[in-house]
Amino acid sequence: MLGKQSIRFEKKPYIIGSGSIVGNKEAEGPMGELFDKIGYDDKFGAANWEEAESSLQKEALEIALSKAGLKKTDMQIVFAGDLLGQSIASSFGMAGYQLPHVGLYGACSTCGLSLTMGGAMIAAGFVEKAACITSSHFASAEKEFRFPLAYGNQRPKSATWTVTGSGAFILSAEAGQKVRAVMEGATVGKIVDYGVKDSMNMGACMAPAAADTIRQNLEDFGRKPEDYDKIITGDLGMVGQKLLFDLLEEQQIDISRQHMDCGIEIYESEKQHTDAGGSGCGCSAVVLSAYILKKLEEGVWNRVLFVPTGALLSKTSYNEGQSIPGIAHGVVLEHYNG
Numbered sequence: 001m002l003g004k005q006s007i008r009f010e011k012k013p014y015i016i017g018s019g020s021i022v023g024n025k026e027a028e029g030p031m032g033e034l035f036d037k038i039g040y041d042d043k044f045g046a047a048n049w050e051e052a053e054s055s056l057q058k059e060a061l062e063i064a065l066s067k068a069g070l071k072k073t074d075m076q077i078v079f080a081g082d083l084l085g086q087s088i089a090s091s092f093g094m095a096g097y098q099l100p101h102v103g104l105y106g107a108c109s110t111c112g113l114s115l116t117m118g119g120a121m122i123a124a125g126f127v128e129k130a131a132c133i134t135s136s137h138f139a140s141a142e143k144e145f146r147f148p149l150a151y152g153n154q155r156p157k158s159a160t161w162t163v164t165g166s167g168a169f170i171l172s173a174e175a176g177q178k179v180r181a182v183m184e185g186a187t188v189g190k191i192v193d194y195g196v197k198d199s200m201n202m203g204a205c206m207a208p209a210a211a212d213t214i215r216q217n218l219e220d221f222g223r224k225p226e227d228y229d230k231i232i233t234g235d236l237g238m239v240g241q242k243l244l245f246d247l248l249e250e251q252q253i254d255i256s257r258q259h260m261d262c263g264i265e266i267y268e269s270e271k272q273h274t275d276a277g278g279s280g281c282g283c284s285a286v287v288l289s290a291y292i293l294k295k296l297e298e299g300v301w302n303r304v305l306f307v308p309t310g311a312l313l314s315k316t317s318y319n320e321g322q323s324i325p326g327i328a329h330g331v332v333l334e335h336y337n338g
Helices: 049-068 085-097 110-123 138-145 202-221 237-249 281-297 315-319
Strands: 006-008 014-023 037-039 078-081 101-104 129-136 165-172 181-187 230-233 259-261 303-307 309-311 326-328 330-334
Touching: 006 202, 014 049, 014 281, 037 049, 049 085, 049 129, 049 138, 049 165, 078 085, 078 110, 085 101, 085 129, 101 110, 110 129, 110 165, 110 181, 110 281, 110 303, 110 330, 129 138, 129 281, 165 281, 181 202, 181 281, 202 237, 202 303, 202 309, 202 326, 202 330, 230 237, 230 281, 237 259, 281 303, 281 330
Parallel strands: 014 037, 078 101, 078 129, 230 259, 230 303
Antiparallel strands: 006 181, 014 165, 014 181, 129 165, 181 330, 303 330, 309 326
């Protein structure tokens, strides 16, 4: 343990492979050429949206395994999660692999949560190889948390667009032939609730948790914002980014030069009509695989703080008038020097 909430891995896990698959809208965004696979039919050949999301996870894992030069039988444990009730995209998607399965729920922070758990298992010496997978789908998430698509409701400008996509990552105790990045450590987030109740403004719900985790990471690791090439949040969008800057400014922390948000980067909001940006479990996962790890692997960036953010609501809690707590998990990723 390091400080109050962080872990520094004495034996650093390696990310030796990753895979990303996205839908048509994500392919039309600024990062379209970087994703490994694109499905131009957002049902991906499945009978319904939920089955489509399960197929995304299978595809992403197959891509990641292929890039790492491994087979599914080389994996000793899988950490997987999604946004749907009882995490059915993950459980149905991974069932056929017959691997030890840990289902996780951190809402849109699940990518950071799975990497933290997988990294801890590797660093502690419990396993040699682990897979971390997460996904989201615009249509299945809208049906789960907002309105069925056929309803045709208007979206406020504060709303974010749930990314259709899945990212998978292969963690290893040994470097092997190829390393995309090294995991130095992680900061496990706290549940932070500012009393926001607007499910159409996820950025406002999650920004306080992101600010708390970033501040704690800097304190625990004894760092300043400039010690990171980038501090990357998952899916705050444009509304949440402004709130994040304001909250950190109150504590004399300025990350405006280092900050990047996956939800802002994945779409061209005005052109693609995605309002405040992107969100969903798949948002940070596909950007991490396609873009962030590329920069680390190439040595353009030496160290980043990756902070996926999640809103911990359910249909039940929302309909009962509860507020929407947020959580954010920070993962410190570094360039591999060989």
